[in-house]
Amino acid sequence: MMDAVIDEIDGRMIRIGDQWLADFASCNYLGFDLDREIIDAVPAYLDAWGTHPSWSRLLGSPVLYEQIEARLTALLGAEDSLVLPTITHIHMSVIPLLAASGTIFLDQRAHKTVYDGCQVARSRGAAVRRFRFEDPEHLDELLSAESDPTRLVCMDGVNSMTGNGPDLVAFAEVARRHGALLYVDDAHGFGVLGERSPSELCPYGTRGNSIVQHAGETYDGMVLVGGFSKAYSSLLAFIACPAEVKQLLKVAAPPYLYSGPSPVASLATVLVGLDVNERRGDALRATLHALTARLLSALVRLDVETPNRSGLPIVEIPLRDHRRIDAVGRMLFERGLYVTLAAYPLVPKDEVGFRVQLTAINTVAEVDSLIVAIEELAAAGELKQREL
Numbered sequence: 550m551m552d553a554v555i556d557e558i559d560g561r562m563i564r565i566g567d568q569w570l571a572d573f574a575s576c577n578y579l580g581f582d583l584d585r586e587i588i589d590a591v592p593a594y595l596d597a598w599g600t601h602p603s604w605s606r607l608l609g610s611p612v613l614y615e616q617i618e619a620r621l622t623a624l625l626g627a628e629d630s631l632v633l634p635t636i637t638h639i640h641m642s643v644i645p646l647l648a649a650s651g652t653i654f655l656d657q658r659a660h661k662t663v664y665d666g667c668q669v670a671r672s673r674g675a676a677v678r679r680f681r682f683e684d685p686e687h688l689d690e691l692l693s694a695e696s697d698p699t700r701l702v703c704m705d706g707v708n709s710m711t712g713n714g715p716d717l718v719a720f721a722e723v724a725r726r727h728g729a730l731l732y733v734d735d736a737h738g739f740g741v742l743g744e745r746s747p748s749e750l751c752p753y754g755t756r757g758n759s760i761v762q763h764a765g766e767t768y769d770g771m772v773l774v775g776g777f778s779k780a781y782s783s784l785l786a787f788i789a790c791p792a793e794v795k796q797l798l799k800v801a802a803p804p805y806l807y808s809g810p811s812p813v814a815s816l817a818t819v820l821v822g823l824d825v826n827e828r829r830g831d832a833l834r835a836t837l838h839a840l841t842a843r844l845l846s847a848l849v850r851l852d853v854e855t856p857n858r859s860g861l862p863i864v865e866i867p868l869r870d871h872r873r874i875d876a877v878g879r880m881l882f883e884r885g886l887y888v889t890l891a892a893y894p895l896v897p898k899d900e901v902g903f904r905v906q907l908t909a910i911n912t913v914a915e916v917d918s919l920i921v922a923i924e925e926l927a928a929a930g931e932l933k934q935r936e937l
């Protein structure tokens with residue numbers, strides 16, 4: 550279940566050799582990767598722009614970039630935004646710039662790419678302190694004890710392992726009170742979570758405009774980073790920031806100055822994806838929510854533990870005995886289920902297990918086949934029981 554060569558796909562079914570499996574390892578949450586309207590729109594962009602712009606963004610950007618940034622800024626309700634190929638590029642270049650030689654307060658369970666960005670910052674003179682996961686009081690304590698006036702707090706939005714978002718309102722309050730800039734990576738929330746509305750079709754909210762809007766927060770003292778490579782199925786990422794930070798990044802962030810750009814097909818899928826999101830996004834999110842709720846309610850019925858308390862489509866299922874990971878992985882593969890295995894030492898021993906992600910185009914039958922396998926694993930005593 551690692552380093553696989555996928556020979557063929559059919560919807561969310563994938564073929565590896567002669568085995569067909571239901572894919573629960575995709576982060577294409579809205580199903581835009583297989584959306585006919587988006588696929589059909591791409592060739593016209595290729596005809597107009599060729600396959601690849603090739604200039605670094607400093608040298609020149611097709612007008613598509615301006616269109617994306619304008620629409621994205623409006624969707625997020627931010628002051629401005631800048632897009633670059635990946636979130637990894639953004640973390641590695643922007644965190645060191647914002648931290649300078651000040652102090653970074655890092656979420657202990659932030660994504661590896663956030664850690665790596667902080668490592669680069671440290672190599673350039675920043676200090677890094679870690680605060681406990683989901684613990685704004687610990688952050689408060691560390692900030693209170695800090696005399697360095699330049700403070701950057703780096704954390705995940707929706708966490709890629711637990712599937713839960715932080716209490717953003719509490720973290721933002723602590724950061725603002727201490728004059729710290731809050732830097733949030735919401736790779737998994739963007740496109741799924743959005744602003745609340747009385748007419749929302751599901752608790753994810755509407756418009757998929759990320760955890761900041763979902764929490765009813767503002768961008769005051771906050772920088773949001775997200776990507777199109779998950780919910781929008783495209784190779785592009787963004788930072789939502791004040792206009793003056795954008796100007797700084799345009800002269801000082803190496804990926805803007807030196808890296809190659811995203812392919813035209815990616816820019817096209819983002820632009821058309823933004824259209825589709827406006828018209829059909831909320832319906833797709835409602836489907837995604839219903840599929841996830843189907844799985845989560847089965848876990849409750851079967852008394853199977855998961856850290857997921859949010860209802861978001863990332864569901865980690867820990868094993869009772871971490872040494873059983875190979876056997877459980879093999880069993881799932883044989884049952885035609887493709888999941889992400891979280892093995893030791895990638896995760897602590899008590900969190901070893903498998904993670905599934907749902908997308909709006911997984912079928913009910915695929916989810917039910919997963920539930921049957923989980924039922925079997927639970928009956929065999931392989932899974933942790935729910936903590937009440």
Ligand SMILES: Cc1ncc(COP(=O)(O)O)c(C=O)c1O
Binds near residue numbers: 785
């Ligand atoms: C929370 C988080 N941040 C960043 C990334 C990396 O994103 P990108 O592929 O755009 O560099 C991922 C990808 O898995 C992620 O889960």
